[in-house]
Amino acid sequence: MSHSNASPKYRLAVSAGLDYDHAKHQSVQVNGETLRLEDDRASFDLNVRIQDYTGYPDSSPKTSPYFEHPLHKNDQYSICFTFTPKQDINGNDLVFGNDFDKPLRHRLPPGFNAALRVVKWTIDSSLDGDAYADKPYLYSPALASWNQFRIGEKGQAQSSLMEKDLVVEEGADGQGLEERSKLDIPSTAAERQKFFQKEKNRESFVFEIGRTYMADFGNQYLSFSETAIRLPGIHIPVSGMVDEDNHELRYVLKDNKTGEVYLVVSYNLIKQDSENAAQEESK
Incomplete structure (x- = not known):
């Protein structure tokens, strides 16, 4: 149920899977239990945290101890996961970012190009993409985009790689x-992100079969909570970009x-007067 007096037009629901097929996705308990995902290519333990969360499922806590950690007191959300590949992957091939199945150009608000320039200047200079394409995308090299990155050991026990309140910090084990x-x-x-903005450094790195890596973005x-992008001097309401065709923001880890x-x-915005809202309530 909503945590405010006025009923929101949309509520958020988060799901995750190992490909784009929503039918194969699992619901994510935001700020709650770790989700295990695995196939013959890789295994993941995933935690999604959102500050002031009021979405589905109703069992999701409103916040997480994660946001009390000194590294994250100003953050609004986190995608945190362990990643254990079952084949070697070159570091230059793996990208992380957003993509969409349908055009966004007719829904992009004024100031969007300026917002992208701010992102490249202040957050991620390696960001690349085309928001005005028929299938828009914004990707960065994974090694340069993750806020925290930790290299683990080979052959770690797969039973509890990620506790629900674990905060991943830069380093290694x-x-x-x-x-x-x-x-x-x-x-x-910060220096690791800068280091991996250089292609030759990414090419020298291999995500090794059987080794566990931890990442936080x-x-x-x-x-x-506001469904808005807030950059220095720029405030873009995301709800204005939502229609019947565009109601999903997805983060993708892929071999480019x-x-x-x-x-x-x-991340799916569910309209509250739709049948989808009732379906989410029943999950």
């Missing part, structure tokens, strides 16, 4: 320390060379 040292990967998150600029998708986290 066990043999992962040697991997970071071997490639001269900087120890701080989020920021203070996308507010799901082959097009193979590994992980999809889908």
Whole structure:
């Protein structure tokens, strides 16, 4: 149910899966239990956190201890996961970002291009894409885009790789320390992101079969409670971009060379006078 007196026009529901097919996705309990996803290519433990959350399912806590951590007191959301590939993947091939099945250009608000320039200047200079294409996309090299990145060990037990309140911090565990040292990967998150903005550094990195990696992505600029993008000097209401064709924001981890998708986290705005709202209530 809503946490405000006025009924919202939309409520958020988050799902996740290993490809784009919504029929195969699982519902995510935001700020709650870890979701395990696995196939013959990789395994993931996923936590999604959203500050001041009022969406589905109703069992989702409104917030998470994550937002009390010194690294995240200003953040509005987080996609945090472990990633254990079952084949080697070159670091230059893996991208992370947003894509869409249908055009957005007729729904993009004034100031959107300015907002993108601000993002590239202040947040992620390696961001690449075309928001005005028939199938819009905005991707960054995964190694350069994740806010926190941690290299783990090979052969870690798969039972509890990600506790629901775990905060991933930049660094490494066990043999992962040697991997970071071997490639001269900087120890701080900001310097690591800058390091992997160079293609030659990404090409020298391999996501190894059987090794567990941890990543966290989020920021203070996308507010799901207000359904708005908030950048310095720019406020873009996301609800104005929602219609029958466009009501989903998805984050995708994929191989940009082959097009193979590994992980999809889908944020769906559910209209409250629709049959979809009743369906979400029943989940």
